[in-house]
Amino acid sequence: SYVLTQPPSVSVAPGETARITCGGNNIGSKRVHWYQQKPGQAPVLVIYYDSDRPSGIPERFSGSNSGNTAALTISRVEAGDEADYYCQVWDNSNDFEVFGTGTKVTVL
Amino acid sequence: EVQLVESGGGLVQPGGSLRLSCVVSGFTFSNYWMTWVRQVPGRGLEWVANIKRDGSEEYYVDSVKGRFTISRDNAKNSLYLQMDSLRDEDTALYYCARRRVAAATNWFDPWGQGTLVTVSS
Numbered sequence: 722s723y724v725l726t727q728p729p730s731v732s733v734a735p736g737e738t739a740r741i742t743c744g745g746n747n748i749g750s751k752r753v754h755w756y757q758q759k760p761g762q763a764p765v766l767v768i769y770y771d772s773d774r775p776s777g778i779p780e781r782f783s784g785s786n787s788g789n790t791a792a793l794t795i796s797r798v799e800a801g802d803e804a805d806y807y808c809q810v811w812d813n814s815n816d817f818e819v820f821g822t823g824t825k826v827t828v829l
Numbered sequence: 830e831v832q833l834v835e836s837g838g839g840l841v842q843p844g845g846s847l848r849l850s851c852v853v854s855g856f857t858f859s860n861y862w863m864t865w866v867r868q869v870p871g872r873g874l875e876w877v878a879n880i881k882r883d884g885s886e887e888y889y890v891d892s893v894k895g896r897f898t899i900s901r902d903n904a905k906n907s908l909y910l911q912m913d914s915l916r917d918e919d920t921a922l923y924y925c926a927r928r929r930v931a932a933a934t935n936w937f938d939p940w941g942q943g944t945l946v947t948v949s950s
Contacts, residue, residue: 752934756874763924764874766938770931775938807874811934816888818864818876818935 723812725821732827733798741824743791743808751810753791755784759804767806768793795826803828831855831939833925838944845915845948851908851925851941859883859903862928864937865910867921867946875921878910879928893919915948922946 726744733739743753753771756764766775768784771791781796795802808821837849849865865877878899879888887899898911908925922945926937 752931754934754936756937758874763940763942764937765940766936769929769936769938770934809874809936813933817890818866818879820866820874820876823873 722815722817723810723819725808725810725819727806727808727821727824729822730825730827732829733795734829735798735800737798739795739798739802739826741793741795741806741808741826743793743821744789745791745810746789748789748791748810749787751786753784753786754809755782755793756807756809757802757804758807764807798826798828800828802826831927833927833939833941835923835925835941835944838923838946840947840949841915842950843915843917843948846911846913847915847946849910849912849923849925849944849946851910853906853908853925853927856927858901858906862930862935863899863901863908864926864928865899865908866924866926866937866940867919868924868943869921877923880908912946915946917948920946920948 755768757767758764767782771786772784783794785792806824832854835851841847864879880899896914900909922943924940924943926940
């Protein structure tokens with residue numbers, strides 16, 4: 722089955738840039754989506770189709786995808802961005818949805 | 830406003846059954862695929878099942894095949910997950926979500942608040 726690997730944690734100072742990676746075999750050939758989950762809350766879509774932002778998501782959130790790595794970048798990080806972030810793809814070989822292992826972003 | 834509200838979770842013994850429900854509002858339910866995703870507290874997200882707009886197709890993660898059944902009632906704007914032969918490892922918070930389908934991909938937006946299922950003797 723298809724596996725998506727994320728770093729367990731990323732720490733960043735306020736105002737700096739956080740980059741969360743999502744590794745998968747030839748992930749660049751798939752479309753990647755990202756979710757933010759704050760403690761005690763349901764996940765919220767922050768990026769879809771590699772780099773598109775749903776309405777209401779700040780421009781500070783951006784995405785990229787190439788080769789074996791996709792990435793979510795959060796610019797000018799704020800305290801409110803502290804959360805767990807998950808990448809997700811559709812494995813069309815099995816008709817399975819696959820989530821990444823998740824990354825906890827800590828704002829110092 | 831789009832809303833998804835899950836219910837039906839609770840404490841059940843191993844081998845028991847439970848039926849989860851998800852009532853939606855704010856969008857035309859019959860136009861969308863739907864999904865169930867679960868999360869063990871403190872752990873990551875795991876996809877459980879998908880169902881097509883008209884209920885004619887269902888897909889499951891291997892670990893629940895033959896034990897869980899996803900279904901829907903478009904007239905009632907409701908999604909269901911019948912869970913039988915429950916195991917300790919099925920203990921999790923279960924979310925329903927609207928599945929957005931595009932060319933060769935799909936994503937989930939929005940999600941409900943989840944309902945907790947605890948399997949324990």
